[in-house]
Amino acid sequence: MISFVLAAIFSVRPSPIVDLKVMDNPNDEGGQIVLKWEYRKDADLSQISYIQIMRIDKMGTAPIVAEELKPTAKRYMDTDLKNGHPYRYFIRVWFKDGSYIDSAISPPVVPEAQWLHKDRIAALVILLLYGALLIYYLKKARKGERLTIRPIAGLQAVDDAVGRATEMGRPLLFVLGLGTVSDIATLAGLAILKRVAMKAAEYESDIIVPCFDPVVMAAAQETVKQGYLEAGRPDLYNEKNVYFLTNDQFGYAAGIDGIIMRQKPGAIFLQGAFYAESLIIAETGHSIGAIQIAGTSSVTQLPFLIAATDYTLIGEEMYAASAYLSRDPNSLATIKAEDWMKIIFIGLILVGAMLETVAGLTGNKSWSFIKTFFAGGAQ
Amino acid sequence: MNIFESMSKIDRRIIYLILFIVATVPFLFKVEIPMKPTSDVVEAYNFINSLPEGSAVIISADYDASSMPELQPMLTAILRQLFSRNMRVLVMSHWALGVPLAQKAVEEVAREYGKKYGVDYVVLGYRPGLQAVMVSMGKDIPKTFDNVDYKNRPLKDMPVMQGIKNYDDIGVIIGFEAGSVGDFWAQFANARYGARIILGSTAVVAPDLYPYKQAGQIIAVLGGLRAAADYENLVHHKGTATYGMTTQAFVHFLIIAFIILGNIGYIATQRKRRS
Amino acid sequence: MKREIPLLISFIAGTLIVISLFVPHPPFNKMEETLNSWYIIVSGFTFILGIDSLLLYNWDKIRRKSKDWPFALTVILSFVVTLVWGIVSGVRTGHIFSTNSTFRNYFYLYIYVPLQATMFAILSFFIASAAYRAFRARSLNATLLLITASIIMLGRVPLGNAVLIPVLWIAVLLIAWVVLLEIKATTSASTRVGYILMLILMVVIAVPLTKFLYGNLSAATDWIMDIPQMAAKRGIMLGLALGGIAVSLRIILGIERSYMS
Numbered sequence: 054m055i056s057f058v059l060a061a062i063f064s065v066r067p068s069p070i071v072d073l074k075v076m077d078n079p080n081d082e083g084g085q086i087v088l089k090w091e092y093r094k095d096a097d098l099s100q101i102s103y104i105q106i107m108r109i110d111k112m113g114t115a116p117i118v119a120e121e122l123k124p125t126a127k128r129y130m131d132t133d134l135k136n137g138h139p140y141r142y143f144i145r146v147w148f149k150d151g152s153y154i155d156s157a158i159s160p161p162v163v164p165e166a167q168w169l170h171k172d173r174i175a176a177l178v179i180l181l182l183y184g185a186l187l188i189y190y191l192k193k194a195r196k197g198e199r200l201t202i203r204p205i206a207g208l209q210a211v212d213d214a215v216g217r218a219t220e221m222g223r224p225l226l227f228v229l230g231l232g233t234v235s236d237i238a239t240l241a242g243l244a245i246l247k248r249v250a251m252k253a254a255e256y257e258s259d260i261i262v263p264c265f266d267p268v269v270m271a272a273a274q275e276t277v278k279q280g281y282l283e284a285g286r287p288d289l290y291n292e293k294n295v296y297f298l299t300n301d302q303f304g305y306a307a308g309i310d311g312i313i314m315r316q317k318p319g320a321i322f323l324q325g326a327f328y329a330e331s332l333i334i335a336e337t338g339h340s341i342g343a344i345q346i347a348g349t350s351s352v353t354q355l356p357f358l359i360a361a362t363d364y365t366l367i368g369e370e371m372y373a374a375s376a377y378l379s380r381d382p383n384s385l386a387t388i389k390a391e392d393w394m395k396i397i398f399i400g401l402i403l404v405g406a407m408l409e410t411v412a413g414l415t416g417n418k419s420w421s422f423i424k425t426f427f428a429g430g431a432q
Numbered sequence: 433m434n435i436f437e438s439m440s441k442i443d444r445r446i447i448y449l450i451l452f453i454v455a456t457v458p459f460l461f462k463v464e465i466p467m468k469p470t471s472d473v474v475e476a477y478n479f480i481n482s483l484p485e486g487s488a489v490i491i492s493a494d495y496d497a498s499s500m501p502e503l504q505p506m507l508t509a510i511l512r513q514l515f516s517r518n519m520r521v522l523v524m525s526h527w528a529l530g531v532p533l534a535q536k537a538v539e540e541v542a543r544e545y546g547k548k549y550g551v552d553y554v555v556l557g558y559r560p561g562l563q564a565v566m567v568s569m570g571k572d573i574p575k576t577f578d579n580v581d582y583k584n585r586p587l588k589d590m591p592v593m594q595g596i597k598n599y600d601d602i603g604v605i606i607g608f609e610a611g612s613v614g615d616f617w618a619q620f621a622n623a624r625y626g627a628r629i630i631l632g633s634t635a636v637v638a639p640d641l642y643p644y645k646q647a648g649q650i651i652a653v654l655g656g657l658r659a660a661a662d663y664e665n666l667v668h669h670k671g672t673a674t675y676g677m678t679t680q681a682f683v684h685f686l687i688i689a690f691i692i693l694g695n696i697g698y699i700a701t702q703r704k705r706r707s
Numbered sequence: 708m709k710r711e712i713p714l715l716i717s718f719i720a721g722t723l724i725v726i727s728l729f730v731p732h733p734p735f736n737k738m739e740e741t742l743n744s745w746y747i748i749v750s751g752f753t754f755i756l757g758i759d760s761l762l763l764y765n766w767d768k769i770r771r772k773s774k775d776w777p778f779a780l781t782v783i784l785s786f787v788v789t790l791v792w793g794i795v796s797g798v799r800t801g802h803i804f805s806t807n808s809t810f811r812n813y814f815y816l817y818i819y820v821p822l823q824a825t826m827f828a829i830l831s832f833f834i835a836s837a838a839y840r841a842f843r844a845r846s847l848n849a850t851l852l853l854i855t856a857s858i859i860m861l862g863r864v865p866l867g868n869a870v871l872i873p874v875l876w877i878a879v880l881l882i883a884w885v886v887l888l889e890i891k892a893t894t895s896a897s898t899r900v901g902y903i904l905m906l907i908l909m910v911v912i913a914v915p916l917t918k919f920l921y922g923n924l925s926a927a928t929d930w931i932m933d934i935p936q937m938a939a940k941r942g943i944m945l946g947l948a949l950g951g952i953a954v955s956l957r958i959i960l961g962i963e964r965s966y967m968s
Contacts, residue, residue, distance in 0.1 A: 080731055081736075082733050123600050126600075130624075166732040166733060166736075168730055170728070170729050173729055184956075237950075237954045237955065241954060244965040267757030268749075270760060271753065271756060297756070298761070299761075303822070303826035315775050329498070332837060333826065333829055333833055336833035336836060336837055340444065350951075352940055352943050357834075361837045368946050369946040369949065369950030372951065372953060372954045373950065376957075379965075384957060387953040387957050390953070394949050395949055442839065444836040447835050451831065451835050455831065465865040496823070497820040498827040500824055501828075531804055532815055658863075678865075681864035681866055683835070684861065685870055687834070688874055691842045691857065692877050694839050695844050699885055702888075
């Protein structure tokens with residue numbers, strides 16, 4: 054009799070959950086298990102009220118409800134688990150009539166932390182290649198080999214701009230943009246600031262640096278001081294000329310415009326990370342006839358700066374500024390390595406595009422191996 | 433200075449004056465250009481209409497005053513659709529200064545439709561920690577906001593929050609984006625928790641969001657003033673976006689006219705210089 | 708030592724962040740988050756530096772009665788009023804942005820917001836004057852840029868189609884004018900023939916091109932934005948990424964140190 058009833062229960066209503074897959078979440082710090090499942094094709098989902106993800110921490114103990122989900126869910130990630138401990142799962146499906154059915158229990162899965170993020174292997178390979186090239190060129194530079202770099206008009210104009218402003222008896226204005234000190238554009242801007250400060254000290258010109266970020270202000274003060282020191286004129290350095298303006302985007306733009314209109318600088322340098330305020334500053338600078346040299350990594354602002362200023366350093370030209378201006382062989386070596394990396398990238402893009410075309414034409418996905426290799430690192 | 437020279441060197445103050453006139457006229461006289469709503473806007477509109485009445489909708493105002501002209505009319509228009517269909521509205525923001533702007537819009541529209549705070553809408557406010565907030569909302573929305581609204585009033589007493597646990601209980605999240613928060617909505621709320629998302633953004637940000645639309649991670653991208661104007665059109669309530677769009681068109685035409693004038697002057701003066 | 712310790716800190720912090728990108732295993736998993744939190748805490752304190760700098764700089768101007776000192780006074784007054792009003796309003800109503808907060812209802816909505824919107828709106832004036840000045844047919848490249856920009860500007864607004872045909876024909880006439888000037892100026896017969904052929908070609912192309920654009924303006928705009936524009940942008944971004952790695956390596960390895968004294 055009992056066996057008959059049991060058989061009836063199991064045969065009448067099989068669990069709507071099929072294909073429950075439980076695995077350790079890859080590429081993480083551990084403590085996470087991923088569950089994926091499907092619903093039986095003939096299951097009537099409208100009869101299901103909700104489903105419960107049940108976890109068995111230890112065989113022989115009662116299962117714990119890890120989460121309640123809607124019957125449309127097909128994936129769940131259980132978190133805050135103990136690494137190295139086995140967990141088993143099953144899914145309890147609750148029907149609108151108050152009854153429930155459990156799925157089969159999964160085999161035990163142990164969450165673990167990984168030592169290598171497998172999706173990022175492509176990035177690691179690129180980084181190692183870059184590192185190898187860098188070491189090669191650093192060694193070459195140490196041996197005293199001359200490394201050359203193409204002339205960059207905007208950087209060549211820096212000295213002239215300072216000279217011209219001095220001749221006109223006007224100060225220099227240096228704007229570092231909205232970046233923080235962790236933005237590469239700001240750091241590149243600081244390298245240019247140092248050169249401008251050195252020239253300003255040489256010509257005994259004033260240099261005004263209104264800042265958006267207090268940390269950048271502190272760094273800019275040090276940079277200008279160092280520039281004056283290296284030019285042999287520490288006596289001329291005035292800390293009050295490098296000051297904090299505001300931490301509000303358009304307030305900053307308004308403040309800079311005010312400085313431009315009142316103090317009429319002879320040369321304006323816009324070097325750093327810029328957003329919508331770039332043109333507001335650059336056009337005001339143009340209206341007073343100042344010579345303007347801009348440089349930014351903000352791609353969307355480049356067209357505005359190119360239209361409104363005399364010289365614009367486009368992205369990486371700005372990043373190359375410190376190496377270009379200092380001619381330090383070690384810095385030049387990094388640029389050389391960067392150039393070779395770029396050639397490798399162009400090669401990869403060309404070969405990849407050709408292989409993708411072949412894959413598309415033949416329908417054979419195995420041609421897409423370059424894309425497959427690099428797609429993993431997309432995140 | 434002959435006519436060609438003056439054409440190539442129009443004083444910028446004259447440009448500014450003419451531009452000012454061209455920009456203000458459509459607002460003063462409510463000039464309107466007929467437009468067909470773009471497909472994305474129609475998709476978003478239809479999706480919201482397809483949600484059952486009383487569904488909960490999250491409004492995330494991730495912008496501040498400088499992007500207000502583009503995003504505020506979009507928000508207002510969408511709120512009109514939501515309240516007219518008796519949806520429950522949860523207002524939050526990932527930008528601290530976005531909260532008062534969204535609050536202003538929701539209060540104004542709620543008053544029009546006779547909706548009550550705590551019953552039909554609630555302002556959850558701002559919580560720092562972008563990704564962490566999105567992930568935490570995937571598990572427990574009230575807990576993410578410490579179970580209180582922006583003025584520390586308990587959420588459990590508010591009818592608007594009844595039955596809301598996580599993203600599964602939210603009909604749609606509508607983000608208004610002036611920066612990169614939209615990317616995170618797609619990457620965290622959708623990719624991890626399958627949340628349904630519509631993103632309204634400034635025109636500058638929109639191109640960054642289209643890949644998520646193509647990947648099916650978000651339902652629609654509402655880009656810039658044009659989308660706001662289209663939405664106003666769909667909810668039959670014309671506002672600043674509609675007239676702003678006229679202004680935008682006129683200003684574009686004006687700039688092209690100036691460019692043409694400048695070039696005629698430039699070419700003519702070059703010829704003179706050469707001869 | 709004054710130099711070595713900061714360099715060592717840069718080296719260790721930079722290397723740890725790079726490692727944490729590839730190693731999800733503890734303790735590297737929380738490295739970036741931890742270092743970022745430290746940065747946020749430190750930079751929070753530096754705001755005191757910023758406020759100190761702002762107040763001192765402007766106070767100094769007032770004290771010395773230097774030129775434009777009323778502006779400096781405005782800055783200090785605005786700072787104090789905003790701070791005090793914000794705190795008082797926040798304390799009184801429970802939240803600085805409460806519906807009954809005077810800070811929100813008067814200061815934020817009716818001073819701060821319009822000021823922000825105004826500064827942003829000024830941009831449209833500056834775009835007009837910059838476009839007027841920059842878009843000149845100085846060379847073939849500049850001419851192509853000019854025509855493309857005009858197509859985009861028309862494609863992005865309603866009624867653009869209606870204005871398209873006259874604009875394109877004016878552009879064609881302008882180019883023809885330039886070519887004619889070149890024909891007149893050149894002395895070589897072969898160059899002259901070349902220019903004449905170019906002129907004929909242009910007129911022949913102009914008619915179908917205009918027709919095509921008239922029917923497909925919005926599609927053409929999207930194509931320009933999605934293909935040539937995106938290609939150029941990606942090229943710059945690729946350079947930026949590589950340049951960024953180069954700068955970062957220079958800093959991590961202590962080659963670049965212009966940001967410290």
